[in-house]
Amino acid sequence: MPQQPDRSLQPKVIIHCLVTVDGKIEGFSPQGIGLYYQLAGQLECDTWLVGSDTLLAAESLPDTQIHPADRAAEPLPAVASAGGALMVVPDSRGRVRNWYTHLQGMDARGLVILVSTATPRDYLDYLEKRNVPCIEAGEDHVDYRAAFAELRSRYGTLAIRTDSGGVLNNKLLEQGLVTGLSLLISPELAGKQHRGLFRTLEIPSAARLDMMSNDQVGEGLVWLRYRVRN
Secondary structure (H helix, E strand, C coil): CCCCCHHHHCCEEEEEEHHHHHHHCCCHHHHHHHHHHHHHHHHCEEEECCCHHHHHHHCCCCCCCCCHHHHHHHHCCCCCCCCCCCCEEECCCCCCCHHHHHCCCCCCEEEEEEEEEEHHHHHHHHHHHCCCEEEECCCCCCCHHHHHHHHHHCCHHHHHEEEHHHHHHHHHHHCCCCEEEEEEEECCCCCCCCECCCCCHHHHHHHHCCEEEEEEEEEEEEEEEEEECC
């Protein structure tokens, strides 16, 4: 039997999202985006978990300029021992490659990729060439519990905040890893054509939340913070 990760090494995980009143993570006006990132700093998380789908969607925006270092496949600097948050991206399929592009302006102390045993060998070789460290956890998909324990052991991660869509949010909740929710509610209704905060959430029983704070911020936005009872 494989040895199970020590639960005492599990960092806190906070899902931080900007959503509409009807729970959509897109289809809102840009007025709350700057406030969303400002409030993220108040969560005091040392690690930032970004979904690979989120990064690929950012690459497709018309104003995104690919960094010259990505075009030349230049190596990235090593992870610093101090500074900003550590940027962590799960990418077991090996789809994201424009790392300088996504890191610019983020004030991150470095980048770590989460992979699985199913990750293509050529992608692992590519990460090594670019000096991007990775953590292998899980078989077909990333085992987040094992990966987070390794993040704490290797990089000192104590608290993780997410910047992702409904798929990654689902996985973290279904695996019982989420300790808190931070929701910035924009005073808008986006409609069913837009993606929601959670996709098809499958948890064994109803999750109870304890309200930590609720504040009106900006122009008509509300910031809700909950503790998840695991």
